[in-house]
Amino acid sequence: MSLIDQVREAGIVGAGGAGFPAHVKLDAKCEYLIANGAECEPLLRSDRRIMEKNAPEIVEALVAAAEYTGAKRAFVATKSHYEKAVEALKKAAAGTGIELHLMKSTYPSGDEQTLVYDITGRVVPTGGLPLDVGAVVSNVATLVNVAAAMKGKPVTEKTLTVSGAVKNPVTLEVPIGTPIGALIEAAGGFESGDAGDYEILLGGPLMGFPAAGLDEPVTKTTGGVLPLPKGHKILGYKHVDIGRQSKLAKAVCCQCSMCTQLCPRAALGLGVEPHKAMRALSAEQGKLLGKFNGIFSCCDCGLCTYFACNFGLSPSAVMGSFKKALMGQGVKPKKETAGRADPALGGKKVPSARLLSRLSLAKYDRDAPLVPFTVKVSRVRIPLKMHIGAPCKPLVERGASVQKGAVIALPPKLDTGARQLGAVIHASINGTIGEVSSEYIEIRAEA
Numbered sequence: 530m531s532l533i534d535q536v537r538e539a540g541i542v543g544a545g546g547a548g549f550p551a552h553v554k555l556d557a558k559c560e561y562l563i564a565n566g567a568e569c570e571p572l573l574r575s576d577r578r579i580m581e582k583n584a585p586e587i588v589e590a591l592v593a594a595a596e597y598t599g600a601k602r603a604f605v606a607t608k609s610h611y612e613k614a615v616e617a618l619k620k621a622a623a624g625t626g627i628e629l630h631l632m633k634s635t636y637p638s639g640d641e642q643t644l645v646y647d648i649t650g651r652v653v654p655t656g657g658l659p660l661d662v663g664a665v666v667s668n669v670a671t672l673v674n675v676a677a678a679m680k681g682k683p684v685t686e687k688t689l690t691v692s693g694a695v696k697n698p699v700t701l702e703v704p705i706g707t708p709i710g711a712l713i714e715a716a717g718g719f720e721s722g723d724a725g726d727y728e729i730l731l732g733g734p735l736m737g738f739p740a741a742g743l744d745e746p747v748t749k750t751t752g753g754v755l756p757l758p759k760g761h762k763i764l765g766y767k768h769v770d771i772g773r774q775s776k777l778a779k780a781v782c783c784q785c786s787m788c789t790q791l792c793p794r795a796a797l798g799l800g801v802e803p804h805k806a807m808r809a810l811s812a813e814q815g816k817l818l819g820k821f822n823g824i825f826s827c828c829d830c831g832l833c834t835y836f837a838c839n840f841g842l843s844p845s846a847v848m849g850s851f852k853k854a855l856m857g858q859g860v861k862p863k864k865e866t867a868g869r870a871d872p873a874l875g876g877k878k879v880p881s882a883r884l885l886s887r888l889s890l891a892k893y894d895r896d897a898p899l900v901p902f903t904v905k906v907s908r909v910r911i912p913l914k915m916h917i918g919a920p921c922k923p924l925v926e927r928g929a930s931v932q933k934g935a936v937i938a939l940p941p942k943l944d945t946g947a948r949q950l951g952a953v954i955h956a957s958i959n960g961t962i963g964e965v966s967s968e969y970i971e972i973r974a975e976a
């Protein structure tokens with residue numbers, strides 16, 4: 530079986546992003562192959578722990594992927610202060626030709642476009658992919674899954690960090706579908722009080738989003754679980770009302786353009802101009818957006834909001850709402866690079882420590898060791914859409930008995946008989962199928 534077939538059958542999606550199916554991404558010819566271990570989001574530790582523990586698997590998968598894609602150079606990109614991980618990678622990569630790309634601790638160092646530019650000197654165009662400039666980027670966790678797939682093991686677990694306002698921050702490997710409440714329990718519970726005192730972010734503090742509740746399940750792309758006390762500064766930025774933002778923009782946006790000057794995608798010459806989005810919003814005149822194609826290159830990193838704007842405005846949310854509106858009108862991004870990368874780009878990177886301090890998050894910047902997950906869960910709820918593409922169709926019915934690793938849902942078929950873009954879903958525990966809905970499959974654990 531080819532590498533791509535093994536990856537497809539294992540149901541692998543990009544573990545560090547939006548869940549792009551890995552068998553589609555890796556089925557390419559490229560010059561550069563990049564394993565992304567930059568761990569973009571401060572407070573998260575999962576990529577670091579994965580590289581410390583699984584460096585040989587990362588290298589094994591990179592070597593196989595380089596052979597398949599014909600890549601001339603293959604890199605593992607990570608932060609230089611991840612000393613243990615760097616040592617493990619150096620040892621595993623010795624004699625393989627795999628190179629290490631070491632970075633400072635800045636945000637957003639793991640941004641795919643920024644990483645591709647740092648390594649290749651090439652800019653991924655708006656509306657394009659790294660492959661347009663000869664590169665394929667895969668998260669280190671995805672590559673560990675690829676190495677497992679080469680031995681016939683599907684994706685049934687997710688490694689993620691539980692940090693923020695918990696007693697003992699930890700990194701855990703848990704079955705897909707585990708309720709996040711069980712993860713907070715494994716981290717010793719909330720630092721004080723009870724669940725009602727906290728809001729929980731899924732992912733990192735900057736690009737993460739609020740969870741619906743303690744029952745929300747872990748998916749193939751969940752990067753972290755971060756409870757924060759209600760009223761914490763950063764949570765206010767997660768619930769932006771665009772109507773109110775328009776009034777605030779009218780009142781206080783002075784068009785200083787700091788948001789654009791510090792935007793990492795603008796620095797790549799991609800025409801991302803959040804100050805113009807604020808101008809258009811406050812004047813209620815779409816034409817003030819100027820050349821709007823750059824909006825599609827906004828990666829939602831939030832730096833314009835969390836760091837650049839001194840008036841507490843949320844240009845990132847405004848960019849997001851314009852992007853959504855354009856897509857709603859059927860506007861597609863044009864594949865183009867608006868200008869040249871800023872030669873001073875390196876100096877514009879924001880040290881993660883400064884960002885954490887600005888956001889009153891420095892106290893949560895704690896170690897999160899990898900520990901066994903010992904909390905007993907009575908059920909998991911596995912979402913049918915954990916990937917870009919069509920939701921999967923269940924293959925199982927209530928009452929059926931399943932073993933961990935069994936295929937329980939597949940992407941739907943097209944008229945041609947081929948399957949739509951998506952990723953196979955496997956049972957993450959042994960048990961009995963409970964509820965099967967259009968959104969998830971429940972598995973009740975064996976007693």
Ligand code: SF4
Binds near residue numbers: 785838840
């Ligand atoms: S949103 Fe903030 S940083 Fe951007 S132009 Fe307005 S005041 Fe300046």
Ligand code: SF4
Binds near residue numbers: 793801828829833
């Ligand atoms: S969120 Fe702001 S800083 Fe980040 S890419 Fe978008 S406009 Fe630029």
